[in-house]
Amino acid sequence: MPASFYGTLAAADAYFADRANAGWAVASDGDRLAALVRGSQAVDSLYEPKFTGRRAGGYDQVLSWPRCDAVTVNGEVVAGDATPSAVTYAAYEAAALELAEPGSLTPVIVAARTVKREKVGPLETEYAVADTSDDMIASARPVLTMLDGLLYPLLRPVLPGILVV
Structure with a gap:
């Protein structure tokens, strides 16, 4: 079965240990895994329409990443077989929110x-x-400034509208 969340439980544990997130550390493995799935789904549902490129594995791909033809706001090409660290970290941050309050992001x-x-x-x-x-x-829906900041480089640029008469 394809991965149903970004990253790994061990990497998420290390990520939150670096940030002294005690709530993450005391939760059971099952609760943390479920939160990672919900956090990854929340990132995809909230941000996929704003990501550049398209799913590398087509419509049936479980997660939004990896993507083909994705570029950053600075014009850097994202490898078609890669999931940027920013996406994984955003999923971890969303997972922490979901662990604290299940369903809060959806x-x-x-x-x-x-x-x-x-x-x-x-x-x-x-x-x-x-x-x-x-x-x-x-x-x-909550305003997720942490996720907005992490994912900004991977989102389609918002261009100002110009009206010519």
């Missing part, structure tokens, strides 16, 4: 269950409500 949103206003005794709170389901999904 929230399930049910619009009918969204609370707009809540009153408990004399206190009343009204929450911001998204206008569309896309807005609701976007507002439920």
